[in-house]
Amino acid sequence: MADAIVAVEGLSKHFGPVLAVDDFSFTVERSQVWGLLGPNGAGKTTTLRILMGLERPSRGNVRLFDAPVTPSCPQLVRVGAMVEQAAFVPHLSGLTNLRLWWEANGARFADADLDGALAVAALGDAIHRKVRTYSQGMKQRLGFARLLLGRPELLVLDEPTNGLDPGEIREIRELIGRLTLQGATVLLSSHHLTEVEQVCSDVLVMNHGRLVASGTVSELIGAGSSVYVEVDDRERAYTVLSALPTVAGVLLQGDGLLVDLRDGRRSDLANALVGAGLRLETISANQNLEDAFLGLLDGDRVVS
Amino acid sequence: MISLVRTEFAKALRRGRTLAIGLALVGLPSLIVFAIHARGNGRGGDNGEGLFRLAHQSGLLVPAAVLEAMSAFLLIVIAGSIAGDIIAGDAASGNLRYLLMRPVRRGRLLVAKAFVAGTLIWGCTILVTVTALVGGVLFFGAHPITVPGLAIGSLFGGFHLTVTTLLERLAIATAYVAFGYSALLALGTFFSTVTDVPAGAIGATIGVYVVSEILDGITQLGVIRYGFPTHYLAAWEPMFTQNRFPHDMLAGVAVQLAYVAVFLSAALVWFNRKDIRS
Ligand SMILES: Nc1ncnc2c1ncn2[C@@H]1O[C@H](COP(=O)(O)OP(=O)(O)O)[C@@H](O)[C@H]1O
Ligand SMILES: [Mg+2]
Numbered sequence: 001m002a003d004a005i006v007a008v009e010g011l012s013k014h015f016g017p018v019l020a021v022d023d024f025s026f027t028v029e030r031s032q033v034w035g036l037l038g039p040n041g042a043g044k045t046t047t048l049r050i051l052m053g054l055e056r057p058s059r060g061n062v063r064l065f066d067a068p069v070t071p072s073c074p075q076l077v078r079v080g081a082m083v084e085q086a087a088f089v090p091h092l093s094g095l096t097n098l099r100l101w102w103e104a105n106g107a108r109f110a111d112a113d114l115d116g117a118l119a120v121a122a123l124g125d126a127i128h129r130k131v132r133t134y135s136q137g138m139k140q141r142l143g144f145a146r147l148l149l150g151r152p153e154l155l156v157l158d159e160p161t162n163g164l165d166p167g168e169i170r171e172i173r174e175l176i177g178r179l180t181l182q183g184a185t186v187l188l189s190s191h192h193l194t195e196v197e198q199v200c201s202d203v204l205v206m207n208h209g210r211l212v213a214s215g216t217v218s219e220l221i222g223a224g225s226s227v228y229v230e231v232d233d234r235e236r237a238y239t240v241l242s243a244l245p246t247v248a249g250v251l252l253q254g255d256g257l258l259v260d261l262r263d264g265r266r267s268d269l270a271n272a273l274v275g276a277g278l279r280l281e282t283i284s285a286n287q288n289l290e291d292a293f294l295g296l297l298d299g300d301r302v303v304s
Numbered sequence: 305m306i307s308l309v310r311t312e313f314a315k316a317l318r319r320g321r322t323l324a325i326g327l328a329l330v331g332l333p334s335l336i337v338f339a340i341h342a343r344g345n346g347r348g349g350d351n352g353e354g355l356f357r358l359a360h361q362s363g364l365l366v367p368a369a370v371l372e373a374m375s376a377f378l379l380i381v382i383a384g385s386i387a388g389d390i391i392a393g394d395a396a397s398g399n400l401r402y403l404l405m406r407p408v409r410r411g412r413l414l415v416a417k418a419f420v421a422g423t424l425i426w427g428c429t430i431l432v433t434v435t436a437l438v439g440g441v442l443f444f445g446a447h448p449i450t451v452p453g454l455a456i457g458s459l460f461g462g463f464h465l466t467v468t469t470l471l472e473r474l475a476i477a478t479a480y481v482a483f484g485y486s487a488l489l490a491l492g493t494f495f496s497t498v499t500d501v502p503a504g505a506i507g508a509t510i511g512v513y514v515v516s517e518i519l520d521g522i523t524q525l526g527v528i529r530y531g532f533p534t535h536y537l538a539a540w541e542p543m544f545t546q547n548r549f550p551h552d553m554l555a556g557v558a559v560q561l562a563y564v565a566v567f568l569s570a571a572l573v574w575f576n577r578k579d580i581r582s
Binding site (some may be wrong): 052053054072076077079081083087090092101103104105 | 576
């Protein structure tokens with residue numbers, strides 16, 4: 001715990017009747033790169049807003065660098081954050097935006113390591129143009145430049161590739177990759193499994209405000225050993241499959257079940273189901289990781 | 305705090321809108337000066353009433369006439385659009401959350417922004433006076449004035465105002481008009497923290513003033529009118545038309561201060577507690 005940069009405990013947030021975050025807990029330690037994975041509406045942005053002191057939790061404890069998070073708490077200078085899309089004062093140039101933002105709390109622009117940040121943004125002469133004329137991709141890159149000013153210890157990135165075209169998405173992911181190689185501590189939210197896979201070492205899976213699963217990316221997503229099965233009685237099959245020693249986990253997914261076969265064979269699985277009197281309608285390899293991820297979310301239970 | 309005021313000023317001054325307001329506040333008083341001049345030249349023409357009638361005597365009275373004409377509506381609209389935008393404008397662009405994550409303390413940001421807006425409003429009022437003064441002196445010269453005993457609007461006997469006196473009172477009038485928008489500024493600041501839509505905050509602020517002016521015209525409402533933010537806005541005019549400092553000016557200052565205390569505190573409390581969702 002001593003090394004926890006982010007410590008969230010029992011966090012809940014209500015919006016009227018909506019429970020956006022529900023008893024959510026996690027920690028991020030130095031140099032870890034965590035993904036916060038969940039579909040739209042899972043509560044990712046709400047969690048990150050609370051972490052950055054923008055919203056107040058309804059319940060729970062949120063700490064950054066071993067101090068409680070309050071609105072505009074001082075330890076936020078050690079965090080570089082992008083919450084939802086990057087946004088700027090539209091009538092000012094990119095560079096003026098960076099300078100006025102940096103100087104707003106009294107710091108000297110000379111101390112901001114501007115060159116490093118500008119190299120990351122790679123905006124060239126466009127840095128002198130009004131932000132109003134930027135594409136969303138350029139704004140996101142300028143957003144990265146801004147959050148890297150002053151070399152923050154923790155990066156909080158909320159769906160940083162949302163709304164970008166494929167070329168821009170690749171650029172941004174490579175950029176995040178380079179930053180993590182340099183030892184940055186990162187908390188990155190996304191609803192793209194591939195993004196989390198490419199960038200993160202650990203992942204928190206969130207749905208309906210709750211933590212569904214957490215662990216290393218390879219643990220959670222598996223090495224592609226899962227199988228998709230459809231049968232006439234899904235509940236019975238669930239019980240049967242869960243009891244098999246060669247099955248590491250079973251999730252309900254769509255109309256069927258997603259089975260994590262540790263080192264068993266598919267034929268063993270089929271035999272077990274048929275032997276239990278179930279009619280096997282489909283059995284197929286599940287190589288699609290996105291599907292596995294969706295299965296993880298759809299399944300109300302996670303068995304392992 | 306000083307750095308926040310400085311950065312917020314830099315943002316405000318580089319805005320196209322600020323330039324447009326500045327041009328309007330040079331252009332419109334100039335037009336009014338032309339109009340006063342044109343009317344005065346027409347033989348047997350209409351010389352207007354009150355301050356406008358006196359304005360022919362001396363260019364030093366022209367700014368007072370222009371202030372009278374502009375303070376009741378146009379300056380209110382301008383001050384309202386400056387004040388209502390201060391937080392909501394940044395919220396609408398999405399930049400507010402990045403400022404707060406810098407981190408900048410919410411209370412300080414609010415006060416710095418209100419200070420910058422207040423300074424701009426004073427600047428606008430002063431610009432009106434200075435433009436009208438330059439135009440007035442060019443067209444009518446800088447003369448002392450003599451108001452005969454039976455002049456319209458003069459309850460007392462005639463009086464004489466020297467150039468120095470006129471300039472002094474002009475400065476007081478300008479400051480009083482500018483200060484008279486303090487309640488507007490506080491209201492705008494408050495509305496600006498309540499909504500993330502600048503047009504909403506600006507509309508609400510100007511709306512309160514328009515309603516206040518309408519209700520203020522209904523004398524049957526009695527003493528509660530004295531609490532309206534617009535009630536004492538024109539209390540400075542007798543300095544020129546009647547050669548006296550009305551007590552209403554003090555009452556006007558007190559009412560403005562009361563609004564500032566209430567709505568600025570409300571804005572601070574609200575903004576500090578609010579979830580930033582923009
Ligand atoms: N300001 C708000 N008012 C009401 N409901 C909200 C508000 N912000 C978020 N929500 C709700 O909270 C849930 C989580 O939203 P969010 O944190 O934005 O999810 P994500 O970022 O994972 O897409 C959603 O159901 C959303 O509709
Ligand atoms: Mg989101």
